[in-house]
């Protein structure tokens with residue numbers, strides 16, 4: 001046995017009083033971990049949204065929202081494909097690439113999928129995430145930094161699929177998996193037989209669940225005439241800031257023209273706020289957690305006055321007493337950090353989808369940080385009580401007659 | 402000479418009132434002696450003991466241990482001194498409540514940071530020596546008063562001290578147990594040659610000592626220190 005052993009015995013002897021020592025630190029760490037997890041999940045969600053848009057200007061029917069576009073219900077509003085011609089003929093500066101799209105949610109061979117009609121040479125070309133690399137939350141910063149540096153972004157270097165026949169389709173990774181199809185297989189969609197031209201690699205975006213087919217074949221198949229759900233436009237950043245959006249609005253009546261920055265800006269704002277909040281919480285945890293641990297330790301050392309006196313009598317130096325008490329603080333910190341991490345992670349992963357509409361994942365990288373933070377707070381909070389305890393008069397409890 | 406005091410004085414000052422608990426104590430303790438200090442309650446016995454251990458600072462006089470002058474020691478020096486040379490048996494047993502008998506005996510070794518296996522062996526030996534070999538894993542509250550005091554004695558011997566300071570070691574025990582504890586102290590003194598300074602208000606207990614000193618009101622009134 002050494003002094004750490006003594007600290008451990010004391011802790012397990014007074015297990016119930018541990019609870020009061022741990023509440024603040026555990027809750028504090030739980031809140032930090034929870035907020036961090038939500039922030040990371042939310043940033044990830046922004047990244048996914050950005051990448052799923054694949055363009056930096058989106059033209060939607062009047063009254064439609066981006067979410068309508070993504071859910072792609074059967075009766076989601078549409079507008080004439082002819083608008084593409086208008087955009088081309090009005091020769092707006094800064095319009096780089098125009099991709100009309102039609103999306104519908106349908107059952108294909110019993111599997112629910114999102115069907116997306118595209119025009120191959122344009123649409124396919126503007127999809128950045130069709131490249132092999134996965135998506136990273138870090139790119140959000142870049143895209144949203146106000147520059148919208150579409151051309152500078154290496155992910156936008158294009159991988160053109162020029163040819164997509166009217167009887168062909170492209171399957172997202174998940175869709176192919178669920179349909180159990182490979183390249184060259186055929187699929188029956190609403191009575192039309194399509195050959196799988198390509199299976200895309202996983203992107204982590206909604207594209208994974210999609211079946212892409214030729215826009216005109218899809219319009220014919222659904223019998224809805226020359227209508228589209230959206231037009232995605234690659235615009236140059238300078239022109240976007242110089243009013244490309246309002247010029248587009250003039251050319252295209254009855255539409256909603258939005259830039260990506262606008263679409264995700266609220267969420268980005270929220271993320272920034274969360275970021276700030278988590279720093280604020282960090283400070284509060286440091287203060288409240290430290291004070292509460294300090295308070296608990298003070299109660300503990302006054303209760304242990306006698307025993308501290310015995311140790312001093314047996315020849316323990318003051319530094320040893322401080323060490324004994326800090327060893328206890330370290331154990332408290334480790335336990336509080338682990339519990340806090342588990343609690344925070346559990347709460348947000350279980351409640352995230354329902355209350356925030358976010359799929360929140362655990363951040364294993366934060367486990368170590370949580371423990372470290374909790375230990376630091378516990379030790380800092382215990383310094384003063386430990387120091388005072390080391391200066392207790394050892395003779396005081398030996399003079400009882 | 403193991404321990405010598407010269408003119409040792411201790412004055413307590415509390416709320417402006419000064420109490421001279423030790424006035425001018427001259428004391429000599431030989432190696433291997435068993436000195437019994439008697440005196441009525443309030444005569445300064447506990448104060449003397451705590452002062453000799455550096456747990457109270459004397460306000461006058463000198464303390465010499467073998468060839469070391471102790472009175473100017475720093476807190477850390479006193480701690481090492483106690484750890485190296487002294488053992489303690491107090492009236493109220495002073496065991497740590499959440500440590501087993503063996504762990505309590507191990508404490509002085511734990512403070513020194515010795516190895517676990519060696520600690521355990523030594524603690525078991527000592528507990529056997531005080532007749533508690535079968536109670537090693539019991540907590541203090543699971544032991545009787547006499548047994549607790551014997552654990553305290555075993556602990557006082559753990560670091561092989563040259564001097565054991567005992568403050569009313571039988572004060573909380575009924576007469577039969579008191580005799581047991583005194584016999585134990587006496588046999589330890591005889592067998593291992595550990596010097597003992599025992600303070601007690603009880604003349605019967607004092608009979609266990611090989612030498613006697615009587616103090617009253619902070620003064621040694623019978624300084625003969627003759628072997629009993």
Ligand SMILES: Nc1ncnc2c1ncn2[C@@H]1O[C@H](COP(=O)(O)OP(=O)(O)O)[C@@H](O)[C@H]1O
Nearest residue numbers: 413415420422441442443444445446447448449
């Ligand atoms: N901490 C203290 N502060 C003030 N006076 C004290 C203190 N401790 C003891 N005294 C006084 O010193 C005298 C000697 O006390 P003590 O050494 O405990 O005597 P004994 O152990 O012989 O009963 C008593 O008068 C007591 O009231």
Ligand SMILES: [Mg+2]
Nearest residue numbers: 400401446447
């Ligand atoms: Mg006393």
